[in-house]
Structures are given as C-alpha cells and as structure tokens.
Amino acid sequence: MDIKKYMGVKIKEYRKAMKLTTMELGSLSGTSQSTISEIERGTRSIQVESLAKICNALSVTLNDVLPISASQEKTDASYPPEISQLTNIISSLSSDEVRLLTDILLKVKRLPQSDRESLKSLLNSLMNNKL
Template sequence: MDIRKYTSTKIKEYRKQRGLTQKELGDLVGVKHNTISGYENGTNEPEQDILFKIASALHISINELFPETKSSFQINKNFISNNGINFSKRVGVQIPILGSVIAGTPISAIEDILGYEEITPELASTGTFFCLKVKGNSMEPRLFEDDIIVVKQQPDIESGDVAVVLVNGDEATVKQIKKADNGITLIGYNVAVYPPTFYSNEAIINLPVTIIGKVIELRRPF
C-alpha cells in the first residue's frame, strides 16, 4: 500500500469531517494553507512532528493517518520513543491545555495554548475536548490553582456537575452548577473566597451566563 497516498487521503478526509478549511487547519498546525494542500494531494510529505500536530488538530490518533501495517506502525513507534512519549499499542489523542477561554472564540481557534494532554481515542470519539489550567482558589480543596482539568465541550450539563462557565463575557470560571426552575447557582467549594452566586433565567440570557463544557477529569502532577 502507498503509505503517502493513504496519509494524504486521511488528512483530507478528517479535515472535512471536522469542518475545517485548509487555511484553518494550517493555522492550527502552524503551516501555510498551500502546505496543507501539498500534504493532501501527496506532493509534500509532512514530518513526524507535523503529523502529531495535524492529528491533535483533527482530534484523532496519529495512527489514524497510517494504514495498519508493520512498517507504518514502526515509524510511529520510533518517533514516540525518541521523544519520550509512552507508547501502548495505540497512541492517545492530544488535546490542548488552554490558559483561558474567551466568549465568542471557538475552542479550535484559541491561541493561548500552554501544552497538551492525552486522552484515549475511545474518549476522543465521543465529542470535542480541551484542557484548562485552573486559576485562583475558589474550588479548593477539590481543585487547586494550576491544576489541569479535562473538559468535554457541551452547552448544557446536569445539576451537580462541575462545569466551565462564562459569565458576562469574561474568561471562563470553573464552578459546580446547581439548577432550579428559576435559574442556576454557581458554587465554589471555597465559600470564603467565592460564596454561591445565583443567576435568574433572565440574567442567564441578558448577561449572558454560558456553559462551555463539563469537567470530566483532573490531571495533577504527583
């Protein structure tokens, strides 16, 4: 099988599935749109580090860009080993760690990227994910400043969930959400710093108060 042709076809296929133009994918990866065009038509072959960036931007495992052959498997394994990344049969999907989330900006377009975390391909296939670095101490002792949380992007959550929320267009805040018929309450576990704040249904619309996603996991260095 022609590995280059397979990879170029897959880059184009997954780019279209994500609804990205060549320019948008190029901006996420850090290359020009005509470079992406070259990757997709097979005239240029991306380096392994670029392949990882493409896979991350498309929310897929890098293995999805290669046919299931011994040779392509070995190429990926060698690159991962040489760069100090743990390898266990299939590479996880890298998602960005964001320093902030601003109202009106698509997650995929945010440039304040502090690094990357890895989630399983199985989890990645269930939606769009990103990580956020916690600021402040309003959620102590459950979350501490500089903790990394994994967030599933979604516009609504269940009452009692911990969510990333935008209030009045400011940067995102992480709070537990309690729902009621007449509004929602944002709860910080450290009530001395952040007493529970209620927003009526009218305030939710007018401020607005916008749920960005549900916190599903905490990543904290030992």
C-alpha cells in the same frame, strides 16, 4: 496507494469531517495552507512532528492516518471495555448522528476543565432524574 497519498486522503477525510478549511487546519496545526494542500494531495513528505501537530488539531492519533498492515491492526480486545462499548454504539448510528456526536464531543473537548466538570454534573443530574 503510496504512504503519502494514503496519509493525505486520511487527513483530508478528518479535516472535512470537522468542517475545517485547509487554511483553518493550517492555523490550528501551525502549518501553512499550501503545505496542508500538498500533504492532502500526497505530493509532499511530512516530518513526524508536523504530522503529530496536524493529528492533534484534528483530534486523531498518528495511527488514524498511517496505513496499518492487517497483522498490526487493533482488535476490540486491545481497547478498554468503555471504548469498545462506545465503538459499538457509534457503529449503530446514522452518519448524521455520528457527525452530531462528533461536533458535540469536539466542543466539550475544547471547554476549560471547570466547565467540563459543570457539564458532567448537569448531565449526571439529568440522567439520575431520567430526563
């Protein structure tokens, strides 16, 4: 598979995981719907700046959509321990649980910082009370 097709497949996978239409992704990334469709089909080249905007709208990194050779692949050791732990927990969840967790995290990410802090306090309080 060539690089354009590979990136298109990955972008489409992430877009569908977020339950976005090509129109919605285009709006979030400042890209036209037709361009998103062409990118997903692998029929259009993309500028790095545009790819970065699309990745940002999908809450993924450029590395998530670019093909990586086996020698460049990240290992768990390259991540902070918290990320490795989270990755292990997520890998043990069902697809439905992962989708739910993704939806929750995306909603939290979109909250203003003050609301995030309030939510963090509430969750810490609940965990300390073992609820």
